[in-house]
Amino acid sequence: MKVSHLTKRENEIMEIFWQSEKPLSSNDICLEAPHISKNTVQAVIRKLLSMNFIEIAGLGYNKNALTREFSPCISQAEYFDNFLVRDTSFELAANFIRRTEDINELEQLEELIRERKEAL
Known part of the structure; x- marks a missing residue:
């Protein structure tokens, strides 16, 4: 599998996924990185999904709303090993x-x- 280089923002969000032991929603990412806007987080998640870096791991709740949760498809070691x-x-x-x-x-x-x- 050919792996693309991540942008600074993509890498920052992937770092959060790699450090987490459970699937995360976009809201979870926003809580971990409050300096990144929710719109940016959602756009990066869509990009990471299309690049097959993350996958939908299930559904969760954010207050009273259902939300998708994501988990990484590639480990940090596998990512760096490609380069x-x-x-x-x-x-x-x-x-x-x-x-x-x-x-x-x-x-x-x-x-x-x-x-x-x-x-x-």
Whole structure:
């Protein structure tokens, strides 16, 4: 899947989606970023939907009105990975492995590597 670069405003709203653990409505976005107008939020949501960065996750309530809720279709890591060359991706992974002091993260990486080797 070819991924487009996000504009500053699109990226700002995607950051809010990536940080959230639950689907968000346009009103939720406005509460998280009060400096962005509701019209701008709604326009960016429409654009992100058309770009397949977000999807409709369900319906929720905003006061007494039904509202659509959205969730990301692409993770932040997947987005940035599209713009890295293979050497840079390897260097980032190697640097992370060298610097981390979390045994659980290293064990998770080992399991991912083991699963990928078996799939190949």
